[in-house]
Amino acid sequence: MESIHRFSHRILPLTFSEKCFKNSKTNRFLRNPVLGIHENREQTFKSRVSELKPAFNGNFITRKSYTSSSRARAGWLLGLGDKKPILPEIVKAGDPVLHEPARDVSIDEIGSEKIEKIIDDMIKVMRNAPGVGLAAPQIGIPLKIIVLEDTKEYIGYALKEETKAQDRRPFDLLVILNPKLKKKNNKTAFFFEGCLSVGGFRAVVERYLEVEVTGLGRDGRPIKVDASGWQARILQHECDHLDGTIYVDKMVPRTFRIVENLDLPLPTGCPKIGVH
Ligand SMILES: [Zn+2]
Numbered sequence: 001m002e003s004i005h006r007f008s009h010r011i012l013p014l015t016f017s018e019k020c021f022k023n024s025k026t027n028r029f030l031r032n033p034v035l036g037i038h039e040n041r042e043q044t045f046k047s048r049v050s051e052l053k054p055a056f057n058g059n060f061i062t063r064k065s066y067t068s069s070s071r072a073r074a075g076w077l078l079g080l081g082d083k084k085p086i087l088p089e090i091v092k093a094g095d096p097v098l099h100e101p102a103r104d105v106s107i108d109e110i111g112s113e114k115i116e117k118i119i120d121d122m123i124k125v126m127r128n129a130p131g132v133g134l135a136a137p138q139i140g141i142p143l144k145i146i147v148l149e150d151t152k153e154y155i156g157y158a159l160k161e162e163t164k165a166q167d168r169r170p171f172d173l174l175v176i177l178n179p180k181l182k183k184k185n186n187k188t189a190f191f192f193e194g195c196l197s198v199g200g201f202r203a204v205v206e207r208y209l210e211v212e213v214t215g216l217g218r219d220g221r222p223i224k225v226d227a228s229g230w231q232a233r234i235l236q237h238e239c240d241h242l243d244g245t246i247y248v249d250k251m252v253p254r255t256f257r258i259v260e261n262l263d264l265p266l267p268t269g270c271p272k273i274g275v276h
Contacts, residue, residue: 087125088139093198093246095140102135102142102242105177110220115145119175119218122147130154131196133234135241138197144215146238149173150231165274166191167209167229174225179215181239183208184226189275192255192262193237195247202262203251204273207233 091097109115118141126134126147133148152170155163162168166189187209192202211232213225227235237247248256254267266273 085124087128088121090125090129090134090196091138091140093195093248097137097140097142098197098241098244098246100137100142100244102137102144102244104144105216107220110177110216110218115143115177116218118143119145119147123173123175129196133238134196135238137241137244144178144242145175146179146235146242147173147175148231148234148238150234163230166233169229169231171231175218176213176215176223176225177218177220179213179235179239179242181235182212182214184210184212187275189233190252190271190273191233192273193233193247194259195237197246198248200259202257202259203247203253204255204266204270205233205237205247205251206271206276207236209275211235213239 105115118136118139122134122136122139122145125139126132126149132150132154133146136143136145149172150168150170155168155170158168185208188206189209190204190206193205193207194202209232210226210228213227213235215223217223225235240246240250252270255270257264
């Protein structure tokens with residue numbers, strides 16, 4: 001069991017605490033990423049954004065107004081006085097936009113200033129978080145757009161045995177509009193994952209090991225991605241967002257925990273972590 005718990009993993013936030021403790025791979029903070037630092041930082045950021053009270057004037061009104069407290073949609077790179085861009089805030093679980101299906105980006109919209117800006121913002125928000133994937137609903141935009149990337153640097157912060165078990169390898173930035181995901185076979189793996197919209201928690205989720213995703217690039221050209229391992233997991237996680245599904249809808253419920261408890265034993269009866 002011990003070795004299994006050492007393979008407890010995260011899909012998303014590579015926290016600042018992890019960066020801080022990069023040189024100490026046995027450090028508990030590295031292995032059990034604490035989002036505290038990240039979240040404090042986020043809060044500081046929020047208050048800065050709300051001070052400016054910017055308004056989103058896009059066409060993406062769902063049930064929730066995008067102009068009231070929805071700081072997430074606000075301030076698309078409005079200046080922060082000293083030229084620092086303001087990024088949309090990450091929408092948190094409970095917001096209807098995360099629980100409803102997103103709509104396709106129409107052919108006419110591809111390449112438009114509006115869509116280009118959304119994509120640029122998504123990339124910035126993902127990198128700023130930092131995370132390895134983001135779906136448009138996570139910045140309050142109910143459109144089928146996902147971005148993902150994983151880097152040598154990010155992977156370097158995790159334990160080698162961890163990334164090996166996850167089959168986690170770096171890949172370049174991918175922007176996919178209207179993605180359609182298909183499993184390539186029935187092989188699955190159970191690993192912990194988290195979500196920028198559900199900060200501070202992790203749970204084990206069963207995911208397919210190999211998937212194929214087709215869709216359009218930001219230039220409108222068809223793309224096809226054959227993914228396996230961790231990249232396949234990220235793709236499934238992000239495509240789920242476009243269906244209004246977050247990982248807690250699919251998790252093994254009894255494995256749900258705060259990140260600080262990531263390495264604690266799984267309750268009896270839970271599937272073993274790893275490839276099945
Ligand atoms: Zn997510």
